[in-house]
Amino acid sequence: MIALALLALAAQVHTDFEAGNLGGAEWVSKDHLRVAVAGESDQDRRNRQPSWFYFRLEDVAGRGLVIDITGLAGEYNYRRHDGSGMRNMKPVYSYDNRNWVHLDDAEWLAGESAIRLRLKPSRNTVWIARQPPYTNAHLERLLAEVRKSGFVREETIGKTPQGRPMRLLTVTNPAAAEAGKKVLWLMVRQHSWESGTSWVAEGLLRFLVSGDGAARRIRQAAVFKILPMCDPDGVARGGVRFNQWGYDLNRNWDAVDPERMPEIHAQREAILGWVDSGRRIDLFVTLHNTESADFIEGPLTAGGPAMKALGExxxxxxxDHTSFYSPAGARDGRASTTPGMKGRMSVNQGLFHDRKIPAFLMELMVDRNPKLGRCPTVADRLEFGAGLARAMAAAAGAE
Ligand SMILES: [Zn+2]
Incomplete structure (x- = not known):
């Protein structure tokens, strides 16, 4: 309610749309706007993460705007930070809420935990976001298209605290026998601010149902099981990484409570149910965004030589085949993000612990990717999605 009251005072600043979110907004002069990131904390009011903002400005054409985005200090894995990990952030803007351009004029204000943007809009309406948004509405539009292919089967495996369906997609050529097919699981948007990963998943899905020769071979030789939107409530409200009750959906895999974290419960039942019914998982990948590094991480040592070879x-x-910029190689994961503390296992750690599933975390940077020479755009993410489908299939021996 405080946020709404502040926003009411700040005419011309709006967040009344899916995933729109700000903690407050104030014009300090005619063309100088200060907006605060809302941020969210966990069930114990710890680990405040301020990584998402998405708002619309009206009546701004031709004005030389200075926009300070404040409140970027927080806490990650119980360590406080001043937000300077976000110092190279280039937010995006759009005049139509569809086509996004990175804002190059972004300056880190050391000591203020804030970033200063300068923009002279050529239109009256402009949207600004941390990175190109991808909402539940985007996913619904995509599913309406790809389900026509006949290669996508949809299931609902559970409901969120706010009653949204948890979806599971199966993508394969149903005319080819399941026996002998490699099985690849992909998990997306455990963390709601990480919209870049949804664009990757969209690219992957569009590729998998396409007429491309490699896609046809992969549909023949593999089954993709995709959890495309693991925190639909968080995405709807413009959250960061916690569900309605404050639980981080990529922790707590060792402390699953069906009431407080029905998302994790439904996902875990679906995955373990698959394995426990005697079916295989050749590779499991959960997609995430981070500021400044691309990497994969999994149980290279704990999983033995075959796991290490798979990861490498x-x-x-x-x-070799995508924009993935990861000069240091695959990372060897630990058993928990906070050893000795319950409720701190991520999905990949939990699945390896529970069933020795070859589960990997993939982080994809939002900042400038040296291989691309720019911050990844929507087109870059879509293209990476096709490459990811091929790399997953090939790593498992299905292409
Ligand atoms: Zn994440």
């Missing part, structure tokens, strides 16, 4: 093969395929 997957990493090399990505590095």
């Amino acid at each position: 093969r997957f990493w090399k395929l990505l590095v």
Whole structure:
């Protein structure tokens, strides 16, 4: 309510649309706007993460705007930070809420935990966001298109605290027998601010149902199981990484509570149910965004030589054939993000712990990617999605 009251005072600043979110807005002069990132904390009011903002300005054509985005200090894995990990952030703007351009004039204000943007809009209406948004509405539009292919089967595996369906997609050529097919699981948007990963998933899905020869071979030889939107409530409200009750959806895999974290419960039941019914998982990948590094991380040592070889093969395929910028190689994961503390296992850590599933975390940077020479655009993410489908299939021996 406080946020709404502040916004009411700040005429011309709007967040009344899916994923729109700000903590407050104030014009300090006619063309100088200060907006605060809302940020969210966990069930114990710890680990405040301020990584999402998305708002619309009206009546701004021709004005030389200075926009300060404040409140970027926070806490990650119980360590406080001043937000300077976001110092190279280039937010995006759009005149139509569809086509996004990175704002190059972005300056880190050291000591203020804020970033200063300068923009002279050529139109009256401009949207500004941390990175190109991808909402539940985007996913619904995509599913309406790809389900026509006949290669996508949809299931609802559970409901969120706010009653939204948790979806599971199966993508394969149903005319080819399941026996012998490699099985590849992909998980997307455990963390709602990480919209870049949804554009990757869209690219992957569009590729998999396409007429491309490699896609046809992959549909023949593999089954993709995709959890395309793991925190639909968070995405709807413009959240960061916690569900309605404050639970981080990529922690707590060792402390699953069906009431407080029905998302994790539904996802975990679907994955373990698959394995426990005697079916295989050749590779499991959960997609995430981070500020400044691309990497994969999995149980290279704990999983033994075959796991290490799988991780290294997957990493090399990505590095050789996509924009994945990861010079240091595949990372060896730990058993928990906070050893000795319950509720701190991520999905990949939990699945390896529970069933020795070859589960990997993939982080994709939002800042400038040296291989691309720019911050990844929507087109870059879509293209990476096709490359990811091929790399996953090839790593598992299905292409
Ligand atoms: Zn994440």
